Amino acid sequence: MKAVVYQGPKDVVVKEVPDARVEEPTDAVVRITTTNICGSDLHMYEGRTSVEEGKVLGHENTGVVEAVGSGVSRVKVGDRVSVPFNIACGSCRNCVHGWTSFCLRMNPTEGMDGAAYGYANMGPYDGGQAEFLRVPHADFNLLDLPAGTEHENDFTMLSDIFPTGWHGVELSGMVPGDDVAVFGAGPVGLMAAHSALIKGASRVFVVDKAPDRLRLAASIGAVPVDFSAGDPVEQITEQTRGRGVDRGVEAVGYQAHDPSGEEHPELVLDNLVKVVRATGGIGVVGVYMPEDPGAANEGAKQGRIGWDYGTFFTKGQSMGTGQAPVMRYNRQLRDLIVAGRATPGFIVSHELPLEQAPEGYRNFDDRVEGWTKVLLHPGS
Ligand code: NAD
Ligand code: ZN
Structure with missing residues (x-):
């Protein structure tokens, strides 16, 4: 075959x-x-x-x-x-x-x-x-x-990816009426946004920089947020009158990058911790893997990353992770x-x-x- x-x-x-x-x-x-x-x-x-x-x-x-x-x-x-x-x-x-x-x-x-x-x-x-x-x-x-x-x-x-997007929303603890921020408008992020809207979210913000993907997010009734046009946390905070969102979904994974394209695996987790309100929830379905010593591409090893656990703890947030x-x-x-x-x-x-x-x-x-x-x- x-x-x-x-x-x-x-x-x-x-x-x-x-x-x-x-x-x-x-x-x-x-x-x-x-x-x-x-x-x-x-x-x-x-x-x-x-x-x-x-x-x-x-x-x-x-x-x-x-x-x-x-x-x-x-x-x-x-x-x-x-x-x-x-x-x-x-x-x-x-x-x-x-x-x-x-x-x-x-x-x-x-x-x-x-x-x-x-x-x-x-x-x-x-x-x-x-x-x-x-x-x-x-x-x-x-x-x-x-x-x-x-x-x-x-x-x-x-x-x-539809169950995975749905799972990201479940892990975040979303209930009807919540505002949700989804980071990543790839297939998984778009499925998470679709799921949150079906499950009764008030507003769903979708963060990415790819114009075609942001357009797809808008086409289902989500609010597109272009992170190459300015800090996505500030953009969402402004649109929620300073409150932030109730729930967040991580749909990017290890290859998160800044507007210039440089990889920062901790970037999206840090943004979620900032933009989700105190005691809110975060569902991480973007993939992070243990270090794989046999990885073909030496420069792309995974494993331990630094992220702002201190703020996560101080805000009393919760986080769920993993394969769906x-x-x-x-x-x-x-x-x-x-x-x-x-x-x-x-x-x-x-x-x-x-x-x-x-x-x-x-x-x-x-x-x-x-x-x-x-x-x-x-x-x-
Ligand atoms: P994808 O790579 O096409 O989508 C990722 C998107 O994130 C891209 O559009 C990219 O522009 C965007 N992005 C990059 N940096 C960003 C940043 N700083 N802020 C916001 N957006 C940023 O891939 P995909 O198919 O949508 O998959 C996304 C992740 O979900 C991958 O890590 C994949 O392995 C994972 N995944 C997990 C499961 C699971 O069961 N948990 C299942 C399927 C896929
Ligand atoms: Zn897949």
Whole structure:
């Protein structure tokens, strides 16, 4: 089968790899109809990780079940499904409590709980930027979608970024009527803004400097804040009569930068601590990783950062962090889409055949204007 394979920093190719197949009785194989490029793929693409050469990338997968193992009973061949990016056993302590993003069984990497497709340090699983994908514990992990092809560009957001944006808002403790500041108008930040508005926020400020992304934020009723035009904290403080916001969402991650483009991993956390009111909450879904000694790109090591914990403590704020437990939300979010109450596909900018994945990666990574969210359609 054809698949998108990581070869080294800023180098992915589409090539033939062995077919995905049922390896355990509880597996299914899904024929991929849509698979997205994610900001999380860029951590590997930019060489910030030790992901191995030859890894098939892709954790945002939607498709149709092609085959099932003898131990699969709920899921049937021909079902249209969304595949959560988390790979979970369904029966460990964390899974049972709904924290499938911290499954204790599926990731053999020491010190890391939680597994994912096509990802560094998250287990030996290949990704779905390919014609087919092997899904472990298929009865537990797969979400069924209405048959057909309707809403494909909305449903494809269910495997990761719509639940992730929703989770960021949940972690912030938002209640209806709150004002919310979302930092980052990438796909995840836009999903967080969409989620906050659906959940009844009064006003949602979205901070970025990319004009096309800020326009998308405005298109759903959020207030765009351009951090290259002035301090975003001051801009939001002014618009809230000096009060700041009740809740904040971090949707940028380690590669936060200042208007000149210089990386400052602590910048967004510091701004959130400033702009969220005392006793308010902050949800961090932008990714920060432990230092990865094997990272391909020496200059981009992660790990310890300095941020203003003193002000965070003094203001009595709370913070939630981490990879999103997709299954906690994906059923309800699917039904919001079916009911016409959620339209996460509004961020889609490009739909490409699998063969054009390298072009998609390059342009999304370079933040070329207009390349907001790239979907790949194997077999198209
Ligand atoms: P992205 O890189 O396209 O979006 C990040 C945006 O942040 C960009 O538009 C950039 O211009 C903006 N930005 C940079 N510095 C900023 C600053 N100082 N202030 C405000 N905005 C700034 O990627 P994405 O796909 O939206 O992903 C965002 C983050 O979410 C990544 O770190 C990704 O790994 C992470 N993520 C986390 C989860 C999870 O489960 N927690 C899931 C998916 C993605
Ligand atoms: Zn993703």
